Amino acid sequence: MAMFDLTGRVALVTGGSRGLGREDALALARAGCDVVVADLLIESDPNLQEVAAASGSVMAQVMAADRVVYTERTAAEIAQMGRRSKAVQMDVTDFQQAREAIDQVVAEFGHLDILVNNAGCHDHVGQLMDQSPELWDRDLKVNLTGAYNCSQAVWPHMRAQNYGRLIFMSSITGVGGGFGQASSATTSAGILGLMRSLALEGARHGITSNAVVAGIIATESFRTTPPEMVDRMVLRTALRAPGQPADVAAAVCYLVSQEAGYVTGVELPVAGGIDLFTF
Ligand SMILES: NC(=O)c1ccc[n+]([C@@H]2O[C@H](COP(=O)([O-])OP(=O)(O)OC[C@H]3O[C@@H](n4cnc5c(N)ncnc54)[C@H](O)[C@@H]3O)[C@@H](O)[C@H]2O)c1
Numbered sequence: 001m002a003m004f005d006l007t008g009r010v011a012l013v014t015g016g017s018r019g020l021g022r023e024d025a026l027a028l029a030r031a032g033c034d035v036v037v038a039d040l041l042i043e044s045d046p047n048l049q050e051v052a053a054a055s056g057s058v059m060a061q062v063m064a065a066d067r068v069v070y071t072e073r074t075a076a077e078i079a080q081m082g083r084r085s086k087a088v089q090m091d092v093t094d095f096q097q098a099r100e101a102i103d104q105v106v107a108e109f110g111h112l113d114i115l116v117n118n119a120g121c122h123d124h125v126g127q128l129m130d131q132s133p134e135l136w137d138r139d140l141k142v143n144l145t146g147a148y149n150c151s152q153a154v155w156p157h158m159r160a161q162n163y164g165r166l167i168f169m170s171s172i173t174g175v176g177g178g179f180g181q182a183s184s185a186t187t188s189a190g191i192l193g194l195m196r197s198l199a200l201e202g203a204r205h206g207i208t209s210n211a212v213v214a215g216i217i218a219t220e221s222f223r224t225t226p227p228e229m230v231d232r233m234v235l236r237t238a239l240r241a242p243g244q245p246a247d248v249a250a251a252v253c254y255l256v257s258q259e260a261g262y263v264t265g266v267e268l269p270v271a272g273g274i275d276l277f278t279f
Contacts, residue, residue: 003250004257007032010084010109011256012102014092014150015119017041017071018063019219020169023245024116024252025074031253033114034084036105039071040119042089056138058123059221068220084109092119092146099153106157114165114256115154117147117191122171122184123221136183143187144194151198155207164207165256168195172215172271188213192267199265208264210255215271218242238273 011028015021016037025035041052041060052064063069071087078085086108090101106112120143124135147168158164173181174188192211199209216222216233222242234240251270254260269275 004031004253004259006114006253006257009033009113009256010036010105010111011114011116012036012038012105012112012150012154013116013118014038014090014146015040016074017069019221020214020217020245020248021116021118022070022074023249024118026077027246027249027253028114028116028256029078029081029083029085031257032083034109035075035078036086036088036109036112037071037075037078038088038090038092038101038119039069040089040091041069042071042087043067043069044072045089055121056135057121059121059224062224063220092150093141095149095153098146098149102150102153102157111161112154112157113161113163114167115150116167116169116252116256117150118167118169119146120169120184120187122181123224124183125180127180128182131182139183139187143184144190147191148194151194158202158207159205162206164202164205166195166198166202166207166209167252167255168192168209168211170195170211170213170267172213172269172274175213175267176275195267196265203264208255208260210260210264210266210268212248212251212255213267213269213271214243214248215269215274216242217245217248217270219245233274236274236278237271238276238278241272243270243272 017039052060075087171188173185178185
């Protein structure tokens with residue numbers, strides 16, 4: 001049984017081909033939403049591997065090579081639940097593309113109520129002198145500018161209907177820093193400033209804006225993390241285990257629900273207590 005009733009709402013989830021985005025999309029659909037699943041990678045793209053390689057993302061390349069990209073499959077699973085759904089190929093770094101895709105969703109679905117800014121890259125790992133300026137730029141563009149682009153593209157529609165729910169995906173590294181993760185930690189911190197600003201600006205238009213601050217969550221991309229690094233992170237986590245994508249999806253469903261109507265500008269940690277002092 002779904003925890004919250006989102007019947008009649010329309011959601012768009014970016015980065016929905018796998019991991020947290022796919023789980024968010026499925027959970028929103030179970031709660032009653034029609035869901036558009038957007039991603040740079042889409043199974044039927046004849047240039048899937050080239051697009052993945054151009055993104056610079058190690059994970060994207062691994063997934064494309066293994067054909068483990070589930071954008072269209074996720075949309076089909078949602079349609080099987082009796083909801084309206086659609087897979088959309090969209091590069092969040094391209095404002096024009098984001099705006100056209102979002103305008104098209106509004107034209108087809110009638111409205112767009114929920115935007116989950118989930119697309120992101122967190123595979124640029126290495127201490128400062130081993131980091132690459134190109135991947136730093138990519139991370140700023142995808143993780144920060146991407147969320148900005150999609151939020152700006154949905155804003156006029158949400159304002160016109162005097163209702164909207166924005167979700168931003170941040171990370172515990174954005175709060176505490178991340179050893180060997182300068183670019184993703186920086187963007188995770190930056191996203192919180194964007195989230196809070198839009199909470200302030202959206203409040204008078206019925207738009208709430210909140211962030212999930214994730215700890216270590218066992219998505220597909222997590223499986224490529226070296227086991228000794230996983231062990232260290234789990235030991236630092238009060239609950240002594242990685243979280244599951246469903247833990248994040250439950251938080252997303254709450255934050256976009258009617259019940260969270262008075263909640264805005266919030267950073268909700270789904271982190272098993274990794275942020276707590278431990279010794
Ligand atoms: N998994 C974790 O432990 C964790 C922890 C904290 C924060 N996060 C954040 O949550 C989000 C999802 O994490 P995940 O583990 O599922 O990541 P992931 O790498 O498995 O999935 C990210 C998705 O974003 C898509 N994407 C990348 N660039 C894009 C672009 N330019 N346009 C559109 N889509 C693009 C990818 O194709 C992929 O489907 C990310 O923003 C990540 O930074 C994850």
